[in-house]
Amino acid sequence: MANTLPPTFDRTGRHALTPAVDHDELARFNFLTNLNVHLGQQVSPGNRSAYEKRVKPAFKKAAGRDPETRQDLRKAMRNDPYYQFWAALRRNTMEQRQQSGRHVVLRQLDDLIGKAKSFNDGKDTLKIDGQMKVPRYLARVDNHCMPGSYYTEVVADDILAGANYETGLFVTTAGSMSSKGDGGGRAIVNFVKKSFADFKPKRILDLGAGIGVNTLPLADAFPEAEVFAVDAGAPMVRWGHARAQAMGYDNVKFIHADGDNLDFEHGSFDWIQTTMFWHETSTTAIQSMMKKMFDLLAPGGLFLNVEQPNFKPDTPLYDQFTRDWDAWYNNEPFWSKLHVMDVFELVKNAGFDPRKLFDGGTEADIEQGQFQPWSSTLSRHKHELKDSGDVKHNQYKGERWYLYGGWK
Template sequence: MSEDPAPPYTAVERHAMFPTPSHDEAARFDFLANFNKYLSGTIGAGNARAYETRVLPAIEREQGRLPADRFEIRRAMNKDPWHRFWSGLKRNSMEMRQQNGRQMVLRQIDALDAKASSFNANKATLELDPSVDVPRYQRAVDIHCMPGSYHGEERPGDVSAGANYDSGLFATTAGGLGALSDGGGQALVDWIRRERPGWSPRRILDLGSTIGHNIVPLALAFPDTEVVAIDTAAPSLRYGHARAQALGAINLRFVQMNAEDMARFPDGHFDWVQTTMYLHELSGTALPRVIREGFRVLAPGGLMLHLEQPQYSDAMPLYEQFIRDWDAFNNNEPFWSAMHALDLKGIMHDAGFARDSLFVTGVRAVVDESIFPRQDEGAEDHGRAAVWNAYGAWKSA
């Protein structure tokens, strides 16, 4: 492989809740991390060459015009042998990642559940509500090919889904999110300190938190702030709460709740409402509801911020839109394509934000680059690259 190797799995920080890998399990994750780098770099570059030398000329010859949209490119590229080869390897790498993580977790599920129970016992900072239903749009598929998705249980009350998710983020991102896979959360801390030096929000709300890896850095950066993370998936919340406690984020509360209906929170309760790579998990009807509820619970003068991949626009080449769409059709991300074509600014304006308060800015994962080198921005693994767009707004006072 021509790429610089990804950091070894031993560079992942072993907080007290992290599953303990065997030699072979760590070796498999090391292989997968480097395999993913190879797929997004050397092998991925062949997609552009196949498009430029074979697929695009064929479309122009047969249709007498340029491709109409990213879907026409996808249909044509799906017939190309190089893209089929790359796509098959990429899908298989995700399945192998899930198999290895699940094997590692189930081998030690008794110990993991016991540790989680110890961290979670009698803690007011974990609020589970069995009456909360996991929405159909999250139950319909195993997101990221993860068996049972974020809410699946091997047995009642376990933490297997959260532990599996945490253990494999390193391999999926080739280490691009750092030792704790919290590069997104660290980026939020870095951004707000530059944007509003000295600002200390009273309350922060994180929507779709899963295991809380992106909100723990904020809780640690603002120890006097009440931080609330909500999700519908109880297994992820159990694990995430125990993980946060192990990392010292004792001001972080995990609550089982659907972000479409946050009636228990009064109007204007939070100074900061945010998500990290969550909006693309929402259906087209759920997303505007979540934005509206987020606006309602946001205090005047407060911040709403969403980290996501860039939205598709006329300025983004159709080929790039097609490549970014891969996860929607091959990695059990059914709303990815439609969500990235939405007018997020329009949806936020409809929710109540003034148009002149809306902004978009670039955000890069903050990691120790001496251990986790900066990823090649030219690689084609756009869906999981550690660079995001932040879509935000300050609510009028």
């Protein structure tokens, strides 16, 4: 497994809006993707050696005890030159990925806006709220080093954040999300079909859907359903809608709105999905929005969340420290807090019956035949995924994604 390489950028799925990339841009994306994988597979193990051989003994000598918390570990490790070298490079791959994606989009912005408008204008499947107030926690930070985050608009009909998100997803995930970036959505569908074979949702809400990469597999799996992709970033929603239309989806509505302030009737949905969403909210927002989602679910409806698994009492201190990295160096301020929150308490407090809660893991799903079969195992967050269920992996079978939820 140590020698597996990621797929190449030219193998990513294309549609009518896909931004053009020239030779140098393509080479840059491939370089950054490979650097991500190299840092994860070859360089990162050296952090553990640095910890065991240098940092821990030095800590013990100075403090007269072993490190007891992940904060102890972080304070000690952040001064270690090997860790600094790895962390700086990892941060740099993200910054470069953001700048490279923006560069690709910005140099053809007018053309892309024009194309997006040709799919968006006059469609009742797209709603943009010009008055929407960006939630305070979202407006405070450029999430994962994305300049302007998800919501910033600098020109009319702006799509930059959405187009950049799609273009660079391949680099960020090292190709582990399949050729259309929809590995998460595909994994969710596999889980739902396998675990709840009789479930036939008619109205599905994907909260914090971004550009809808992981929403579209839900629409594929339930073509009779009306699917709503809601997001607080207008450029994400515009791009997501145009992309979905370009790919031939007409059963997905894209709504620009704050999930804490949605304009749907009580009991409107029989499935509410979130995918990699809660770690980018706040302690207050998560509690408030979960209650609202409970209200929006119809009796018998499914609430399903794919997220970072929480730390368990037996999660080793070193793993806790490693998994918190994004909170400190990747502009993910809520990431660390989410690791120690009790998500079941949250769901119960939102109104769900404790007897109807569940959690589990599902294999990341790449589109067979598009990328090498081991692609799904190259994720930057491999160390997190390994915690999400104790199923033994076959070689190349992929990593497990953690999910939890409940029935109303």
